[in-house]
Amino acid sequence: MFRCSVRLIKGLTQITWLREQPVLPNLLYRRSVPAAYLPSRALRVTWPCAEEVKDFSLPNPSWSQNMRNLYNKYMELSQQGSWIRLPSYNVTATHLIGKAEQCPDSAKPQVTTRLFTRNLDVEGLGFEYVMFYNQAELRTVGIFQAGPYLEGPIGLTHGGAIATIVDTTSGACAICTLGKVKTANLNINYRSPITLGSTVEVQCRVDKIEGRKIFMSTEIRSADSQVLHIEATALFIQMKMSE
Ligand SMILES: CCCCCCCCCCCC(=O)SCCNC(=O)CCNC(=O)[C@H](O)C(C)(C)COP(=O)(O)OP(=O)(O)OC[C@H]1O[C@@H](n2cnc3c(N)ncnc32)[C@H](O)[C@@H]1OP(=O)(O)O
Numbered sequence: 001m002f003r004c005s006v007r008l009i010k011g012l013t014q015i016t017w018l019r020e021q022p023v024l025p026n027l028l029y030r031r032s033v034p035a036a037y038l039p040s041r042a043l044r045v046t047w048p049c050a051e052e053v054k055d056f057s058l059p060n061p062s063w064s065q066n067m068r069n070l071y072n073k074y075m076e077l078s079q080q081g082s083w084i085r086l087p088s089y090n091v092t093a094t095h096l097i098g099k100a101e102q103c104p105d106s107a108k109p110q111v112t113t114r115l116f117t118r119n120l121d122v123e124g125l126g127f128e129y130v131m132f133y134n135q136a137e138l139r140t141v142g143i144f145q146a147g148p149y150l151e152g153p154i155g156l157t158h159g160g161a162i163a164t165i166v167d168t169t170s171g172a173c174a175i176c177t178l179g180k181v182k183t184a185n186l187n188i189n190y191r192s193p194i195t196l197g198s199t200v201e202v203q204c205r206v207d208k209i210e211g212r213k214i215f216m217s218t219e220i221r222s223a224d225s226q227v228l229h230i231e232a233t234a235l236f237i238q239m240k241m242s243e
Contacts, residue, residue, distance in 0.1 A: 061124075074130075139206070167234070186234045
């Protein structure tokens with residue numbers, strides 16, 4: 001009886017806490033973002049504390065035609081309301097700031113840490129990617145172009161770089177769904193190599209949620225969907241209230 005009561009109280013505490021978590025946690029959007037790119041009303045979004053923060057998920061001259069075509073496709077879907085483009089910054093904290101008025105120094109340019117996937121200053125050399133989230137379907141799509149500094153085997157993308165993109169895209173989906181998470185487990189089957197310079201589509205979805213655990217699966221295919229490159233699963237754990 002006592003154990004039941006304790007479990008009930010723990011469960012209720014967690015439900016209350018989950019309700020307080022933003023669905024799309026603390027993502028920062030530029031004030032100038034076109035209305036069509038704004039998330040649906042169900043998503044709680046905070047605004048940027050620094051107008052000068054650069055959004056790295058916007059097209060730049062290094063993007064291939066395939067990358068642009070896929071970007072345009074999901075931007076059109078975003079205008080219909082099913083998907084939203086996730087902004088991307090080169091400092092992790094910039095994604096996770098609670099409120100504009102609480103904007104910490106970590107979001108400002110003097111910060112010395114860098115998000116791993118945005119750590120190169122020259123466009124096109126490393127990870128070029130943009131992610132979109134579909135709240136109704138609990139899915140993210142990543143459009144990824146592998147730059148020449150991600151080489152593993154000659155002319156091919158390093159397996160660790162691919163793992164990074166899987167972690168990032170499925171992690172973003174988990175964060176948008178449950179709030180702050182950490183990766184607990186990542187399993188990757190490399191089905192065919194990804195040529196450096198090519199553009200691929202990363203499809204992630206939530207398989208199930210059990211308490212603080214969120215199970216994800218991911219597929220990476222060529223831009224024309226004909227070639228399967230990667231199949232992966234991942235487990236993310238939602239951070240405790242105190243973290
Ligand atoms: C849009 C934004 C863009 C932003 C774009 C950026 C997105 C990038 C996302 C990248 C994320 C990362 O790389 S994170 C960095 C890499 N990961 C890490 O460094 C994590 C290191 N590990 C840890 O800190 C910890 O082990 C945790 C947090 C994973 C779990 O610790 P915990 O919070 O104390 O949880 P714990 O009680 O142990 O476990 C909770 C439940 O999960 C299960 N569990 C825990 N670990 C595992 C495991 N490896 N495999 C199976 N199950 C596990 C437990 O059995 C338990 O199940 P039950 O008993 O409840 O059933």
